[in-house]
Amino acid sequence: MYLISHKVNKFRNIEICDFYPEKGVNIVFGKNGQGKTNLLESVYLLCGARSFRTKCDADLIKYGETDSLLRSAFFLSGREQKIDIFISKNGREAQLNGGSKMKASFLTGKFCCVLFSPEHLMLIKGGPVERRKFLDTALCQISVRYLSELRKYLRVLKQKNVLLKEYYKVPDGDHILDVLDFQLIEYSLVITEIRREFCEVLKKLSKEYYDLISGEGEELSVCFNSSIWKDKIVECSSGMDVMRKSRELDIKRGYSGFGPHRDDLTVFLDKKDARLFASQGQQRTAVLSMKMSEAQIMENYLREKPVLLLDDVLSELDLSRREYLLKSIEGFQSIITVCDASTVSNNSIYSVFEIEEGNLIKN
Numbered sequence: 001m002y003l004i005s006h007k008v009n010k011f012r013n014i015e016i017c018d019f020y021p022e023k024g025v026n027i028v029f030g031k032n033g034q035g036k037t038n039l040l041e042s043v044y045l046l047c048g049a050r051s052f053r054t055k056c057d058a059d060l061i062k063y064g065e066t067d068s069l070l071r072s073a074f075f076l077s078g079r080e081q082k083i084d085i086f087i088s089k090n091g092r093e094a095q096l097n098g099g100s101k102m103k104a105s106f107l108t109g110k111f112c113c114v115l116f117s118p119e120h121l122m123l124i125k126g127g128p129v130e131r132r133k134f135l136d137t138a139l140c141q142i143s144v145r146y147l148s149e150l151r152k153y154l155r156v157l158k159q160k161n162v163l164l165k166e167y168y169k170v171p172d173g174d175h176i177l178d179v180l181d182f183q184l185i186e187y188s189l190v191i192t193e194i195r196r197e198f199c200e201v202l203k204k205l206s207k208e209y210y211d212l213i214s215g216e217g218e219e220l221s222v223c224f225n226s227s228i229w230k231d232k233i234v235e236c237s238s239g240m241d242v243m244r245k246s247r248e249l250d251i252k253r254g255y256s257g258f259g260p261h262r263d264d265l266t267v268f269l270d271k272k273d274a275r276l277f278a279s280q281g282q283q284r285t286a287v288l289s290m291k292m293s294e295a296q297i298m299e300n301y302l303r304e305k306p307v308l309l310l311d312d313v314l315s316e317l318d319l320s321r322r323e324y325l326l327k328s329i330e331g332f333q334s335i336i337t338v339c340d341a342s343t344v345s346n347n348s349i350y351s352v353f354e355i356e357e358g359n360l361i362k363n
Helices: 036-047 118-125 128-142 144-165 173-214 236-253 280-302 319-328
Strands: 002-011 014-019 025-029 067-076 079-088 091-096 113-116 220-225 264-269 307-311 334-338 351-356 359-362
Touching (some): 002 036, 014 359, 025 036, 036 067, 036 307, 118 128, 128 173, 128 264, 144 173, 173 220, 173 280, 173 319, 264 280, 280 319
Parallel strands (some): 025 334, 025 351, 113 307, 307 334
Antiparallel strands (some): 002 014, 067 079, 220 264
């Protein structure tokens, strides 16, 4: 899988930009505020996810304009395919290969990419939401079943939380909660099993990557924490028992405290919680190991290499880790943003683009 062309119109500070990346490593350099991350963000939207910088689609539109357009071609499954994304203040719509317009979220799994930015340090430093987002972003791209079950789970969970808040006003509330809980357990069993399988491979690969990148002898371990798994729930009947036991507390607090929406990952370094005891350099190496593992797992599932997007990551690494990363991504199409092209040693062997005030020039 690789991006052939990417045309950007009225997106953030970019008026018009035609980007033709090569199949290998592409370096985009420029001073801060010139549009490097904006370009990377526009590519990331092709995978159907929300922006990694804002929840408001209107923020993506160039100031003073009413809409924005992304028009891209990519190679997948032996043929060229096309994606158009239309961004307005009402949201994002998309067309795949000239078909009918649909919600942009339905692009998920069509064009796959792995993003690594400095903000991904929150995978370790942040709360459980960041780590669940990491799992969901990867798994929704590689498993149609996971995406479907997760969407259904979140829809029913929302209904349940509304009912919990209004419980005393709703006749027959317990019966309705039983119906919703049964559905939630059904979806939970699928979601948890897919997450568990993913995390088993993630644990193995991230340890191997950390050993290679760090070279300092620490042992990285990534552990999956699941309430479904912890309570050994393997069928709906046992899940319903747990749900009913927690119902009184759920009603008091007004939301459901049990299920995959409470899952988490714990990252250990030499058996100590990396969030509390690892240095920032160790945390950065751990995150890099997890993101490289994500890319490899996606390749294993899809039999296609995802596109790698690295936003201002190289400057955060020392020379040896930088060179190891560049060696590791050989074979992947990658788009890497840096402030100074000299950050990348031997950059003459890569495709290099300069961006200034939203204008892109190939060197």
